[in-house]
Amino acid sequence: MRQGIAVALGEAVIVVLCLIGAVASWGNGTVHTSFAPNGDLPAFEATRYIAPWLVLSVFLVTVAGLCAMDAAARVGRAVSRDRIGGR
Numbered sequence: 001m002r003q004g005i006a007v008a009l010g011e012a013v014i015v016v017l018c019l020i021g022a023v024a025s026w027g028n029g030t031v032h033t034s035f036a037p038n039g040d041l042p043a044f045e046a047t048r049y050i051a052p053w054l055v056l057s058v059f060l061v062t063v064a065g066l067c068a069m070d071a072a073a074r075v076g077r078a079v080s081r082d083r084i085g086g087r
Helices: 003-029 051-084
Strands: 030-035 042-051
Touching: 003 030, 003 051
Parallel strands: none
Antiparallel strands: 030 042
């Protein structure tokens, strides 16, 4: 197996792990609270956003995107080398 393809497969695993982590951290970054009606006040639901979790989620998506682009470039280079007959 060529080194470039092996690195691309490793980066694909990193992409999947980063996206799973991003979904989990986004879920931790939003807290929904429901309030029951009280007298003249109607019932409503409030959403609280926790910034560090949301920032982590955005960071993980960014890392996943960069790794995906690098993996695609590595695979593209390996395929073009094989077509040309290079090393």
